[in-house]
Amino acid sequence: MTTLGDSFLTAWQLVAAADTRLAGIVWLSLRVSFAATLIACVVGMPIGALLAVGRFPGRRVLIVLFNGLMGLPPVVVGLLVYLLLSRAGPLGAFGLLFSPTAMVIAQAILVTPIVAALTRQVIADEWAEYREQLRSLGASRSRAAATLLWDGRFSLSTAALAGFGRAIAEVGAVMIVGGNIDGVTRVMTTTIALETSKGDLPLALALGLVLIAVVLSINAVAYAVRGWAERKWG
Amino acid sequence: MIFRRLFCSALAVAGLLGAGSTRAEERFITVSSTTSTEQSGLFGHLLPAFEKASGIKVRVVALGTGQALDLARRGDADVVFVHDKTAEEKFIAEGFGVKRQEVMYNDFIVVGPKADPAKAHGTNGRDILEGLRRIEATKAPFVSRGDKSGTHAAELRYWKAAGIDLDKAKGPWYRDTGSGMGPALNTAASMNAYILADRGTWLSFKNRGELAIIVEGDTKLFNQYGVILVNPAKHPHVKQADGQKFIDWVVAAEGQQAIASYKIGGEQLFFPNAKP
Incomplete structure (x- = not known):
């Protein structure tokens, strides 16, 4: 396959040339998806923990709901956020459409259920183990949820990484709410889609390889940091 | 409480990242x-x-x-x-x-397989309506944008002008892709199908495969x-x-x-x- 060979070569050349435009696109991708993941963790982790520990009516329904929402189609989320932020929509006055902020919002909505559902699983396992102990200390359920979240912080990094992976890989939502505007909202995935449209398949694949390399490095760094932190504070 | 502080600082960081360099001014x-x-x-x-x-x-x-x-x-x-x-x-x-x-x-062109199995090129390669009639008659694969774009609207006008009722003529040969010009060209290239394209996208399109221009230069293609x-x-x-x-x-x-x-x-x- 010449295309594959070409792509590896092009990918290497792109990286070696330290192309500033490419760097800008990669940086925007990272910025947007990192911000979205951060919001998703702040919102999703407490929800997940409460779902694991809490006892309230509708809890099971919510668990199924969050598990199901992990499969939210990005295009639908994009469309929803688009209609909200559009000038004709309820939040149109803020003029946020076609901005990185709009992309963060869309990705955060996409990723929050993933973080919440995975957190619930992690915390539920811990809860089963430490339930008696926490109870004997007289901890309330929300106090217990907070303690378990802190206790499981290393395991929870996987939930955050899963969310980040989903955010940085999706194209449907950012394409709609960002508009793939050159230099403003063009990220890795929309660039790949654009180059595919132009029929420049080797370049599109090369950009894909760069994206995969970036995601792999982030995971490697996260893994190393986790190991180091666990040794130090675990 | 530690969580509240974490919460606030995380939101602040997220806000900075999201809005960082939008340069509002x-x-x-x-x-x-x-x-x-x-x-x-x-x-x-x-x-x-x-x-x-x-x-x-x-x-x-x-x-x-x-x-x-x-x-x-x-x-x-x-x-x-x-x-x-x-x-x-x-x-x-x-x-x-x-x-x-x-x-x-600019102008539209009909792109199709070099071998032109439907003989859509005709006598001089300048008659769009005759070209479409021949494609329909031989049921040669044809890719349509199908996305309410300007090119799609033009394609529908040409079929109508050629006297072909697409609703009746549609069959497996007519592929409605619902995609932009580039993706539709990619589909046509991989299926060796005919397609109506704008010249600009065709000229800059790189993944041509076996496709070539079959009909061009008709004043109707303006x-x-x-x-x-x-x-x-x-x-x-x-x-x-x-x-x-x-x-x-x-x-x-x-x-x-x-x-x-x-x-x-x-x-x-x-x-x-x-x-x-």
Whole structure:
């Protein structure tokens, strides 16, 4: 396959040339998806923990709901956020459409259920183990949820990484709410889609390889940091 | 409590990351346009010249003509730059646009397998209607954009003019892809199918496979582009002054020359024809 060979070569050349435009696109991708993941963790982790520990009516329904929402189609989320932020929509006055902020919002909505559902699983396992102990200390359920979240912080990094992976890989939502505007909202995935449209398949694949390399490095760094932190504070 | 502090700082960081370099004070307009102008590389050539002359950045959202007009109807663009006269006039009549000005034209072509199994080339390769009739008669694979774009609207007009009722004639040979010009060309290349394309996208398209131009040069294949300022009376936030500046520039000598000077492989893609 010449295309594959070409792509590896092009990918290497792109990286070696330290192309500033490419760097800008990669940086925007990272910025947007990192911000979205951060919001998703702040919102999703407490929800997940409460779902694991809490006892309230509708809890099971919510668990199924969050598990199901992990499969939210990005295009639908994009469309929803688009209609909200559009000038004709309820939040149109803020003029946020076609901005990185709009992309963060869309990705955060996409990723929050993933973080919440995975957190619930992690915390539920811990809860089963430490339930008696926490109870004997007289901890309330929300106090217990907070303690378990802190206790499981290393395991929870996987939930955050899963969310980040989903955010940085999706194209449907950012394409709609960002508009793939050159230099403003063009990220890795929309660039790949654009180059595919132009029929420049080797370049599109090369950009894909760069994206995969970036995601792999982030995971490697996260893994190393986790190991180091666990040794130090675990 | 530690969680509250974490919560607040995380939100602050997220806000910074998200809004970091949007440069709110940057002067820009949003133009909704077509995939043909974006993917042919015209905007990459044209806009830097305008930005240099005016100091106004142009943010292009590239969609099919139908979607581009809908986007403007909701007030999400300041200017539309598209190619479907009928739809554009409807847009004006509904009060969403101020005035339609013609900017440039290029032409549509029928692209298909080099071997031309349907003999759509005909006697001189200049008759679009005869070409389509032959494709339909032989049920040769044909890829349609099917996305309400300007090119899709033109394709439907040609079928009608050729006397073919698509609703009846449609079969497995007619592939409705619902995609932009480039993706549709990719599909046609991999299926060795016929397709109606705009010349600009075809010239800059790289994944041609076994495809070649089969029909071109028919006067019916003329493809006119127009530019319209979105009506500030409907959407008060429209950047009227800066949008009008862009329109004035693109129909004036400077913009028209910039359009004419865009070439790929020595071939001119768009022909300026604004009326002063």
